[in-house]
Amino acid sequence: MSQVPQPLGSPVVRREGRDKVTGAARYAAEHTPPGCLYAWPVPATVVRGRITAIHAGEALALPGVHTVLTHENAPKLRQPDDPVLAVLQDDRVPHRGRQVALVVADTFEAARAGAEAVRIEYESNGHDVRLTEDHPGLYTPQTVNGGYPAVRERGDFDRAFAVSPVQVDVTYTVGPLHNHPMEPHASTAHWADDGQLTVYDSSQGTGTVRDTLATVFGLRPEQVTVVSEHVGGGFGSKGTARPQAVLAAMAARHTGRPVKLALPRRELPAVVGHRAPTVQRVRLGAEFDGTLTSLAHEIITHTSTVKEFVEQAAVPARTMYSSGHSRTVHRVAALDVPSPSWMRAPGEAPGMYALESAMDELAVALGIDPVDLRLRNDPAYEPDSGRPFSSRGLAACLEEGAARFGWYDRDPRPAVRTEGPLLIGTGVASATYPVYVGGSTASAHAAADGTYRIRINATDIGTGARTVLAQIAASVLDTPVADVRIDIGSSALPEAPLAGGSAGTASWGWSVHKASTALVRHLRERTGPLPDEGVTVTADTGEETAVESPYARHAFGAHFAEVAVDTRTGEVRMRRMLGVFAAGRILNSRTARSQFIGGMIMGLGMALTECSTIDPVFGDFTQNDLASYHVPVCADVPQIEAHWIDEDDPHLNPMGSKGIGEIGIVGAAAALGNAVRHATGARLRSLPLTPDKLL
Numbered sequence: 001m002s003q004v005p006q007p008l009g010s011p012v013v014r015r016e017g018r019d020k021v022t023g024a025a026r027y028a029a030e031h032t033p034p035g036c037l038y039a040w041p042v043p044a045t046v047v048r049g050r051i052t053a054i055h056a057g058e059a060l061a062l063p064g065v066h067t068v069l070t071h072e073n074a075p076k077l078r079q080p081d082d083p084v085l086a087v088l089q090d091d092r093v094p095h096r097g098r099q100v101a102l103v104v105a106d107t108f109e110a111a112r113a114g115a116e117a118v119r120i121e122y123e124s125n126g127h128d129v130r131l132t133e134d135h136p137g138l139y140t141p142q143t144v145n146g147g148y149p150a151v152r153e154r155g156d157f158d159r160a161f162a163v164s165p166v167q168v169d170v171t172y173t174v175g176p177l178h179n180h181p182m183e184p185h186a187s188t189a190h191w192a193d194d195g196q197l198t199v200y201d202s203s204q205g206t207g208t209v210r211d212t213l214a215t216v217f218g219l220r221p222e223q224v225t226v227v228s229e230h231v232g233g234g235f236g237s238k239g240t241a242r243p244q245a246v247l248a249a250m251a252a253r254h255t256g257r258p259v260k261l262a263l264p265r266r267e268l269p270a271v272v273g274h275r276a277p278t279v280q281r282v283r284l285g286a287e288f289d290g291t292l293t294s295l296a297h298e299i300i301t302h303t304s305t306v307k308e309f310v311e312q313a314a315v316p317a318r319t320m321y322s323s324g325h326s327r328t329v330h331r332v333a334a335l336d337v338p339s340p341s342w343m344r345a346p347g348e349a350p351g352m353y354a355l356e357s358a359m360d361e362l363a364v365a366l367g368i369d370p371v372d373l374r375l376r377n378d379p380a381y382e383p384d385s386g387r388p389f390s391s392r393g394l395a396a397c398l399e400e401g402a403a404r405f406g407w408y409d410r411d412p413r414p415a416v417r418t419e420g421p422l423l424i425g426t427g428v429a430s431a432t433y434p435v436y437v438g439g440s441t442a443s444a445h446a447a448a449d450g451t452y453r454i455r456i457n458a459t460d461i462g463t464g465a466r467t468v469l470a471q472i473a474a475s476v477l478d479t480p481v482a483d484v485r486i487d488i489g490s491s492a493l494p495e496a497p498l499a500g501g502s503a504g505t506a507s508w509g510w511s512v513h514k515a516s517t518a519l520v521r522h523l524r525e526r527t528g529p530l531p532d533e534g535v536t537v538t539a540d541t542g543e544e545t546a547v548e549s550p551y552a553r554h555a556f557g558a559h560f561a562e563v564a565v566d567t568r569t570g571e572v573r574m575r576r577m578l579g580v581f582a583a584g585r586i587l588n589s590r591t592a593r594s595q596f597i598g599g600m601i602m603g604l605g606m607a608l609t610e611c612s613t614i615d616p617v618f619g620d621f622t623q624n625d626l627a628s629y630h631v632p633v634c635a636d637v638p639q640i641e642a643h644w645i646d647e648d649d650p651h652l653n654p655m656g657s658k659g660i661g662e663i664g665i666v667g668a669a670a671a672l673g674n675a676v677r678h679a680t681g682a683r684l685r686s687l688p689l690t691p692d693k694l695l
């Protein structure tokens with residue numbers, strides 16, 4: 001490794017990379033404390049109803065089975081903030097797949113066999129799992145996810161739209177989607193004799209899992225330690241405590257032994273969350289020169305009867321384009337479906353699919369190039385709030401992307417570029433994601449041997465968090481990155497928020513920067529050699545991160561895509577994708593590129609292959625494994641590029657960074673859908689763009 005300081009932005013290699021590829025890195029289910037038992041859940045087989053009888057005898061008679069936990073014998077929990085986590089507490093079944101029992105056994109195989117032998121009788125009532133535009137249960141919530149108001153009106157949309165010379169009025173649908181991280185949700189729980197609970201959990205943030213477990217078991221937070229040293233992806237589905245952590249801890253308390261629970265892949269879709277489906281009506285009114293005068297984005301979506309979770313898909317329309325008159329509305333119906341939850345770019349990913357597809361429709365209606373249409377409506381101030389942007393690189397991304405992609409070489413007419421039976425087309429779409437940041441605490445330690453150690457409860461969900469935090473510290477300490485040790489991934493470390501909202505690096509990095517800066521000052525002021533134990537300073541950014549910025553702060557981007565559509569089979573193949581992003585300062589070009597293209601590939605899946613279907617009879621998702629839920633594979637990604645523009649934004653944090661974890665997915669599906677329209681002339685308004693819809 002290099003012995004000279006490497007500036008921020010360098011492509012420093014992931015420090016845990018070798019451990020991961022050699023199998024040395026341990027994930028939640030790879031911790032096996034002495035005496036560890038194995039658990040396997042029993043999912044409900046009715047959609048809405050009550051448990052009337054539980055027959056556990058056959059399961060208990062199997063060799064190795066210790067116990068069958070149900071609502072009749074499971075430890076009673078205190079009410080969690082998230083009602084999804086009140087597992088095995090009563091006889092109610094709110095949706096199919098909800099865990100209704102947990103079998104604990106000596107081995108994984110015995111637990112699984114036991115779960116198959118448990119028989120449960122239900123009283124089943126009729127159910128309602130279908131979201132329709134006229135569903136009588138639709139209502140307008142107070143707020144949507146992120147705390148945004150559900151409804152915003154600016155000006156007089158109806159009047160302005162009615163008099164617009166050019167109008168687009170279109171409705172798009174996006175079905176339910178699942179995160180499906182490579183590592184299933186897993187927890188290994190262990191109660192010590194003194195009542196201390198330790199849980200190895202696959203989570204994006206151990207602090208919230210610790211707090212949840214403390215709440216439900218009536219403990220003080222310091223009586224719980226949650227460890228997520230390595231996490232095989234989460235994409236939001238591990239952003240908060242999930243049921244397996246509570247179930248594993250319950251089973252460990254009940255049996256007096258450590259218990260390991262790795263959720264089976266087939267049971268994940270119903271219990272760890274999904275991106276809720278959306279039906280999105282977009283109306284755009286414009287002058288003939290392309291000036292937007294009116295914009296309405298109205299969403300309907302579903303939540304479960306267990307909790308209200310409202311995908312905030314109309315929120316980005318409050319930021320993207322100038323328009324004198326605007327309406328953004330969300331409505332939701334509580335159905336007998338599994339509870340939705342966070343999925344990469346919640347709100348922005350589905351919302352920008354619709355808005356950016358509608359912008360393409362408007363460009364076609366006007367006969368204006370879609371890049372130019374976006375440039376003409378690039379606002380100087382955030383339309384909804386009137387605040388100035390801390391920086392807004394959308395135009396730069398569109399222009400650089402168009403140049404790199406060769407955008408203007410295209411013939412704008414649809415269905416004119418052919419290669420034998422293939423129709424070829426190109427499409428563009430914008431991207432945006434808000435800048436979030438949270439307060440955190442970090443300690444910085446200087447050892448007598450000249451090395452350093454940073455401690456903070458950050459989580460590395462596959463992003464390279466350790467590496468970038470080491471870079472931030474090293475840049476302040478003016479030392480080689482290799483001399484900075486990073487301890488993350490445990491709630492026993494100084495307090496920090498989860499890896500979510502694309503806010504990890506900004507939040508954690510700010511306190512690492514502050515602690516490192518304080519350490520440098522301390523070392524400068526000090527006289528004489530360091531004591532044998534070195535020195536440690538701690539910094540907390542609660543105050544500075546709580547200050548509300550006078551600026552509208554968002555990352556932006558532009559996607560360009562080329563597709564080939566086979567007129568014989570209806571198959572759409574992505575040929576190349578190119579994204580350009582404006583996300584403040586990029587702190588590690590290697591790991592940033594990986595995040596950007598990872599998001600873009602997830603957008604490719606959303607566009608072409610990924611969808612979870614709720615079976616109206618069985619009430620649960622039919623795609624419940626990676627054979628039926630089609631995420632893109634290498635063969636689906638022949639060429640993909642991510643670039644960024646240098647953005648020097650002084651209104652963010654000491655590193656000058658915006659988040660990069662989510663923006664790559666935002667708008668990607670629209671660029672591909674717009675390319676399909678250009679290729680074929682057919683405007684499809686329902687994802688994914690599978691062959692049945694094209695033929």
Ligand code: MOS
Binds near residue numbers: 237
């Ligand atoms: Mo992300 S959906 O904010 O974990």
